[in-house]
Amino acid sequence: MKAIPGMCYYRALAMAGALAFSTGTAWGQAAWKPEKPVEIVTSSAAGGSNDHVARVIQRIMQDSKLVPVPVSVLNKAGGNQTLSRAYLQAHPGDAHFMDIGNPTLISNHIMGITPQHFSDFTAIALLINEYSVFTVRADSPLRNVKDLIARLKADPESLTFGVSNLGGTNHLTLSMAMKAGGIDPRKLKVVVFKTNAESTTAVMGGHIQMVAASIPSVIGQIKAGTVRAIAIGDQQRMTGVMANIPTLREQGIDVSLSNWRALIGPKGLTPAQIAYWENVLAKVVTTDEWKNELEAQNWDGRFLRNKEFTQYMEKEYVATKAILSDMGMAK
Numbered sequence: 001m002k003a004i005p006g007m008c009y010y011r012a013l014a015m016a017g018a019l020a021f022s023t024g025t026a027w028g029q030a031a032w033k034p035e036k037p038v039e040i041v042t043s044s045a046a047g048g049s050n051d052h053v054a055r056v057i058q059r060i061m062q063d064s065k066l067v068p069v070p071v072s073v074l075n076k077a078g079g080n081q082t083l084s085r086a087y088l089q090a091h092p093g094d095a096h097f098m099d100i101g102n103p104t105l106i107s108n109h110i111m112g113i114t115p116q117h118f119s120d121f122t123a124i125a126l127l128i129n130e131y132s133v134f135t136v137r138a139d140s141p142l143r144n145v146k147d148l149i150a151r152l153k154a155d156p157e158s159l160t161f162g163v164s165n166l167g168g169t170n171h172l173t174l175s176m177a178m179k180a181g182g183i184d185p186r187k188l189k190v191v192v193f194k195t196n197a198e199s200t201t202a203v204m205g206g207h208i209q210m211v212a213a214s215i216p217s218v219i220g221q222i223k224a225g226t227v228r229a230i231a232i233g234d235q236q237r238m239t240g241v242m243a244n245i246p247t248l249r250e251q252g253i254d255v256s257l258s259n260w261r262a263l264i265g266p267k268g269l270t271p272a273q274i275a276y277w278e279n280v281l282a283k284v285v286t287t288d289e290w291k292n293e294l295e296a297q298n299w300d301g302r303f304l305r306n307k308e309f310t311q312y313m314e315k316e317y318v319a320t321k322a323i324l325s326d327m328g329m330a331k
Helices: 006-022 049-063 083-089 104-110 145-154 169-180 196-204 215-224 271-284 288-297 306-326
Strands: 038-042 071-075 097-101 121-129 132-137 160-163 189-192 210-214 227-232 261-266 300-305
Touching: 038 049, 038 083, 049 071, 049 097, 049 121, 049 215, 049 261, 049 271, 049 288, 083 097, 083 121, 083 261, 097 121, 104 306, 121 271, 121 306, 132 169, 132 196, 132 215, 145 169, 145 227, 160 169, 160 196, 169 210, 169 306, 196 210, 196 215, 196 227, 210 215, 215 227, 215 288, 261 271, 271 300, 288 300, 300 306
Parallel strands: 038 071, 038 097, 160 189, 160 210
Antiparallel strands: 097 261, 121 261, 121 300, 132 210, 132 227
16 A cells, blocks of 8 residues: 655545544544433424424324434423523533524524524524414404505504514514505504414404414414405415415515524534434425425425524524614614
8 A cells, every 4th residue: 555645644634534524423423312302392382383393393203213212392481482492501412402493583682582592502404484474353354454554554553463472473574564564563552472373362352453473373263264364474375275365465565574493402512413303304304294284284394404504594683683673673
């Protein structure tokens, strides 16, 4: 065998080290897998949209035997989604704990609700995009966004809106839509509920006049005819049950925001731990059950691994800060 000259030898070592780092579990780093029960923490109560996503993931992981240990869902509702993340922060470096992340991971920090920044956690994978839908009671005189804006201009105090959290995608979609229609979003009467399901119940009971919510949380009531959707924040019309609901853009309101869902872990996870969960989730999203769930819930499936998801959040932070600053909500 031919000897490697001095400089080439050190270059070869450097290349080997780079390869080991890029492959995560290769060379010096051993593969990782969970050795005790895994908890998927969700910031919504049972029945909430985040809870539903968590339980679908849990079910697929266990039914398909993708994880060698039990997986449970732990509900930590409250604190505008900060309690579940505080729980996650109490387990640094432990990949047996994960949380269902959404855009409040970004907006809460911008608004000063919490010091928790998205970089205080480990991005694992982005899974879905979800869009807001505006719903009213079935017998409401509000038929479209034009009616909504006209009513607010005539009597700003006549309408109360429900959202699940301030600064979340549903609230931002509502606020941006109203601003585009000439309404000051800071003057809207907004009531915050623990879950979208609770706000939808309030609409049906006549306690509030409209709710900006995620599609899965209201689609059952839309099918039952107890509520009526007047607009959706998607970039284009959806199919199926939602096919007849016009987008905001179709109604002259150039607004569209995604309420994404992802899995995040505590800070300090190793490349091997991240790679393990990336690969498990890559298998989850290829199952028939996941694909059926996407269709049933009108979710837009989009899978981004750790690196791409981190870059996505960096851009999202800049864009969200600009929106909230314009609304006077950034601290």
